[in-house]
Amino acid sequence: MKRYLALIFLLLVAFETIHAKKRIITGDERTELYLPMLEGKRIALFSNHTGLAGEQHVLDLLISKGVNVSCIFSPEHGFRGTADAGERVSSSVDDKTGVSIISLYGGKSPLKDPATLERFDILLVDIQDVGLRFYTYYVTMCKLMDACAPLNKQVIVLDRPNPNGHYVDGPILDMSLKSGVGWLPIPVVHGMTLGELAQMINGEGWLECGKRCPLTVIPCDNYTHRTRCDITVPPSPNLPNLQSVLLYPSLCYFEGTSVSLGRGTHFPFQVYGHPDMKNRKFSFLVESLPGAKNPPQLGKVCYGVDLRQLPESVIRKKGLDLSYVIDAYRDLNMGDKFFTNFFELLIGKRDVRRMIINGMTAEQIKATWQDDVRKFRKQRKPYLLYKE
Secondary structure, X not given: OHHHHHHXXXXXXXXXXXXXXXXXXXXXXXXXXXXXXXXXXXXXXXXXXXXXXXXXXXXXXHHHOOOEEEEEEEOOOOOOOOOOOOXXXXXXXXXXXXXXXXXXXXXXXXXXXXXXXXXXXXXXXXOOOOOEOOOOHHHHHHHHHHHHHHHOOXXXXXXXXXXXXXXXXXXXXXXXXXXXXXXXXXXXXXXXXXXXXXXXXXXXXXXXXXXXXXXXXXXXXXXXXXXXXXXXXXXXXXXXXXXXXXXXXXXXXXXXXXXXXXXXXXXXXXXXXXXXXXXXXXXXXXOOEOOEOOOOOOOOEEEEEEOOOOOHHHHHHHOOOOHHHHHHHHHXXXXXXXXXXXXXXXXXXXXXXXXXXXXXXXXXXXXXXXXXXXXXXXXXXXXXXXXX
């Protein structure tokens, strides 16, 4: 019996060891690679609630190691990640550490003020992205790189996995549609980590006037672009779980219509519906909730489709899927009035609306951007840090 129990114990230890080896180690956990670079320097931290090094926030980790964090830059949704999409966030002070928080979302950019840039020597980036052109964290990183480049300030990206890093899909942005939800000539789903994208921004000369900033990326360990990455901390208020993150590339275009995609429910980006959609068994009530204070169709019952039980394997296989938008468009029979101008900013191409109106299927529309996908895959290859 003792031998039997000892064998079980050894097998459990072996299993735990194998499991530990396979755990993704994020860049911020690899302190031996970047803490020496921070000694004697004033550090600006671009992060939010997702900047966790294991169980500890990277801000607390840095301070515990004696690093001089002179300020924090916060993106859309704020440092604590609770503000609505597009909501203006004021600058403040972190209650726990007393470090100044400088909001980079809403209002006049503090990066235009030389006094802001004089506050730090090195910019440290640690934030969870989801790998989509209309998700604004990379835009803020790009603006910070722009500010650092002419002053030759070092940028260090503590890299994180991309939950949508397993594929590339969608058209490359028509730069005449450049906006806060589309900043670079990349597809909707670029399939890169922030560290890889930062290298590409530098390498392709995408900063203002082709400038480059001194850049170091601390890569993840035990990660490839095929590694499945779960979401333990919601990256923003309306992406509460992995299902929403995986459906986000397909459902976000409803933001350019009157159709609700579940903002104001407890399952945003996992459903879609409208008060006038017909013959639908599923319905949901849109309410004012934290992170969605004034969502579309507020106070109304919407009828539509529930995607919460759609298998992850199906979502991954379809990739960017416009069939949901096409379904709602045909049901509501509103013609061009179905869309707002925001639709083009999200999809990044001017002719997709017309394709839908003309009755093309999702598969036919997807075929129109396959040359873009092939072109971008080749273009991005020199900047990849992880196996495809």
